[in-house]
Amino acid sequence: MRAVSRIGDRSTSDVVVRLRTQDGRDNWVYCHSHILIEKCKYFADRLSENWPTCQILDSRNCVEVYCEESEFDYHVTVLRLFYVSMDGSVTDMWHGVRNALGILRVAVELGCSPIIAACVNYLEAVPWEEAEEEEILKTIPRMGSQAEAILARLQPVNPTAIVKIFLSAIRFATSSPSIIMNDLKTSAQEQLEYMLTEDDDVPLLTADDKIKIEVTECIKRLLTRFNNLVESLLCETKESVSEAGKMQFFQSYLTDLSWACQILVKLETMRELVNSWTEASENILKVVEQASPKAEMLAMKVKVIEVTTKVLEAIGYGTVIIPTTKRFHMVKVWLPFVRVMKPLIDSATASDEDGLALKMDGELWQSLESAFVSTVLALPSGDQAEILTEWLANEHIRFPDLTEAFEVWCYRSKVAKRRLALLGGTHGMANTL
DSSP, X not given: OOOOOOTTOTTTOOEEEEEEOTTSOEEEEEEOHHHHHHHOHHHHHHTSTTSOOEEETTXXXXXXXXXXXXXXXXXXXXXXXXXXXXXXXXXXXXXXXXXXXXXXXXXXXXXXXXXXXXXXXHHHHSOOOHHHHHHHHHHGGGGGGGGGGGGGGGSOOOHHHHHHHHHHHHXXXXXXXXXXXXXXXXXXXXXXXXXXXXXXXXXXXXXOHHHHHHHHHHHHHHHHHHHHHHHHHHTSOHHHHHSHHHHHHHHHHHHHHHHHHHHHHHHXXXXXXXXXXXHHHHHHHHHHHHSOOSHHHHHHHHHHHHHHHHHHHHHHTTSSOOOHHHHHHHHHHHHHHHHHHHHHHHHHHHHTGGGOOOOOOHHHHHHHHHHHHHHHHTSOHHHHHHHHHHHHHSTTTTSSOOHHHHHHHHHHHHHHHHHHHHHHHHHHHHHHO
């Protein structure tokens, strides 16, 4: 019975593996030919009769292995692993993903099947950090089928599975779960938006009519719950509504609707939300005006402005077509509110009182202003005149700045008879006098 062989045991070794680098590093490792031949194709070839070897020190065969300096320690580790049983109980020997990748590279280069299998099993099972994942993507594809199991978690997902997880996530994200599940809901909402975002890569999901219908139904249910809450709050006293607990659900709904706008814009399905918000605007505003001016209530009003901005953009840019009376109504309801709120929010943001961090940047104010201008300019000239008259007489004339709308209205009004006469001929002009 052969005695147990140990790496580095000079007294029993019959082979020297000479590891050498271009930087001049030169290490001799005393090994045993029967182990090298059994565990590694490279050494089996080098120690065969078909490959000449040189004799050194005590008549031992010498096999030289050249490697990069960065790979030197991995070569030593591979030699040590030849003397360890690869039975799945050596997971603690890999010392992390990067080390296992280094060992795997050497094992593939030398043709060490048991070590390759053990490395693949380890790397396929353990979690990866982002930097490790990038290194895996650079390394593994060059190794062929023997290592492809490692990439299983990175393979493209079946489109049917993507649709299923999207629909499950949208149902949860719009289900108004309890406050204690806000973190989970927020995560679901972020990932849904990411799935639809076109960045360096194409969107993960391209929504068809079936998906759009399901999303619309989910938003309908969310809007129904929101409108029911608004109606119930209108029945409360002002003092009762101002209590933080009463408004928590209201603000949660607003946050959900603000997020929903991002999704609906991507899917080009804003109609349901626009119609609902337009119908409920007066009631929403009544609830908001009953709330106290405390910091948390100011944050809630910011959410109201965010949703209103998206609704007005959809209306003003013709994404969603609604009747003239409703467009005029939206301007009349929300214009006074936002012009009063802007200085309050800007002041609170600047002072940062009570740790308030209102996420209302200049870009959103600009978007809201542009949406108002576009909406006003699409109204009949008489409605425009009414809005502009009130704007010019108001102390908050600086926001929203309707100068562009005023200039266009003046021009259109001045040339109206001439332009209509040109269109209708002499008879048309006579009828306008």
